[in-house]
Amino acid sequence: MNIGMQEIFLLSVIALVVLGPERLPTAIRTLALWLNRFRRSFNEMKSAVEREIGADDIRAQIHNDNVMHELDETRDMLSQFDQDMSATLDKKKHNEQPSEKAPKDAPETLNKSS
Numbered sequence: 001m002n003i004g005m006q007e008i009f010l011l012s013v014i015a016l017v018v019l020g021p022e023r024l025p026t027a028i029r030t031l032a033l034w035l036n037r038f039r040r041s042f043n044e045m046k047s048a049v050e051r052e053i054g055a056d057d058i059r060a061q062i063h064n065d066n067v068m069h070e071l072d073e074t075r076d077m078l079s080q081f082d083q084d085m086s087a088t089l090d091k092k093k094h095n096e097q098p099s100e101k102a103p104k105d106a107p108e109t110l111n112k113s114s
Contacts, residue, residue, distance in 0.1 A: 015027065
């Protein structure tokens, strides 16, 4: 719930008209006290519920699960990269090996005839 300056100004003018300048400061003080009590009670209740259900443990487990998932993804990417590099190197080695059909002394005979 976001309340902007225009809304606050409008509420202030309405409160001034309805309550009058004499009772407005007391009403604001009382409202602030009740809001603070409500906020404090809500925060106490929230922390009690979180303690009961072990919210910190659940958050830690979720964080650990996320980290493990990211590590698994990274491991899979590195494994795929390793396989790709191995295949590329094997292909390059295979292409660089002299073919068995060509005579071994073929380059030498060309050099002798020139």
